[in-house]
């Protein structure tokens with residue numbers, strides 16, 4: 001198997017950021033972890049996306065859409081059989097409409113908040129219903145399978161010996177999960193938006209990725225709950241898991257994939 005890290009949206013919020021997707025070539029089909037910003041979002045942004053691009057100083061480059069990168073890597077888009085999402089915010093779920101045949105795996109509580117009418121938090125407005133207007137082939141999961149590293153999980157896909165799991169890491173959204181992938185070298189966990197810079201989960205000296213004046217923003221958007229859970233999980237897995245996230249352009253775990 002091979003994992004191709006993809007950057008499906010570059011932006012600049014004081015410091016550069018990316019939206020990281022992982023394209024897994026299992027040898028018997030492709031699995032896309034996170035879908036990034038979609039092709040139509042780049043080409044025909046609606047009002048929500050125009051505001052989003054302006055607020056993030058985002059690079060509106062359609063070549064960053066996952067589907068364009070899949071093709072550049074020499075694959076056919078139809079080979080993407082499964083999409084697994086950490087959560088359904090607009091910068092993570094947009095590309096799923098470019099693969100309408102794919103089975104989309106999501107934690108049931110996340111699907112409920114994203115597609116429901118009941119919005120109570122600021123971040124509940126970070127979803128774009130256009131992304132599922134095509135009627136995806138949803139696979140809604142609950143964390144009730146055999147535990148992983150002693151942690152609750154949902155075992156969502158197994159293709160050619162590669163396993164992909166959803167591991168609840170609530171905080172950023174009520175149904176936010178990490179996506180664990182089995183590799184020949186051990187497990188790789190895409191922790192989505194549970195954290196945004198490696199320094200936040202440093203095992204010896206975790207520190208904030210935000211300047212002091214922006215800590216309120218950090219608590220609101222990336223609450224500590226998700227990072228605490230992640231740190232506990234990494235401790236109980238005692239070094240068997242490499243971890244990356246969605247928005248850190250310099251993730252050590254991903255550099256090791258290259």
Ligand SMILES: [Zn+2]
Nearest residue numbers: 089091193246
């Ligand atoms: Zn995000």
